[in-house]
Amino acid sequence: MGRQPCCDKVGLKKGPWTAEEDQKLISFILGNGQCCWRAVPKLAGLLRCGKSCRLRWTNYLRPDLKRGLLSDAEEKLVIDLHAQLGNRWSKIASHLPGRTDNEIKNHWNTHIKKKLKKMGIDPLTHKPLPPPPPPPPEKNEQSPPPTAGSPEARPSPPPPEEKSAPAPGFCTDEVPMMHPDEIMVPLGGDELPPPLLPAATTCAAAAAVSTPTTSYSTSASSSSCCLSREEEYSPFAFMDMDFPEIVFQMDDDARWHDDCLL
DNA sequence: AATCCTAGCAACCGCCGCAGG
């Protein structure tokens, strides 16, 4: 007999999480800690697979998550680590506090890969790309034999495409990089604390996330927290909890009011 | 203004390694 699935999938919900589900999961994890993901959905009253709960928590709901674009320092670190570790996203993520493997993986696939290619660097090997883009095949029956050059056997970096100006520092293309300071704006203090939030064990509530796939209204928490835009919400804002300190993280386009503290 | 295309990201799937029995 084969391996049992992580959960019997009949009757389980899939797809984007709702605000209610988020709240249930957050309440449960903060109240009970992380243990036995398989049991979490049942105990938390969720019609989800335990795996799904873990993923949602680690990738999205964890209080210590940073949101927003990777800073260029983070990006550079990701590239360096990728050169050493390859696609070991979780290992790479462990060097970037507040970032998840999924986030880094996505960022790599959507941003960094392109940038490296633009710079004439093979994102897989981190070596210069082999020179010519193949000549435009004009329906030629007998295509010229490919150069058959193995990338690693090529010691001298060929100049890539015309536009790839050698980056003086790092990443000079048109995508504006965010500075960490632009991402994290703690409230109520002049002195910026280190961008890392305390571990979730202390339950310092960090919040401010926006999700494109699920739009939430903040009405449920309007008494205590206000958001400038309706589609932004804080999962924590729904909770009837007493947090000793509130540390808000700002998404790049999220805007929190000063009086939003619970 | 409408439609199509592309990029970005959240979530799912299947496999793997490890620990406990």
Next chain:
DNA sequence: ACCTGCGGCGGTTGCTAGGAT
């Protein structure tokens, strides 16, 4: 030593928003 179950990881998919035509 082997088997089973769980958690974790990496690859992939599918949906959505924004931009281009």
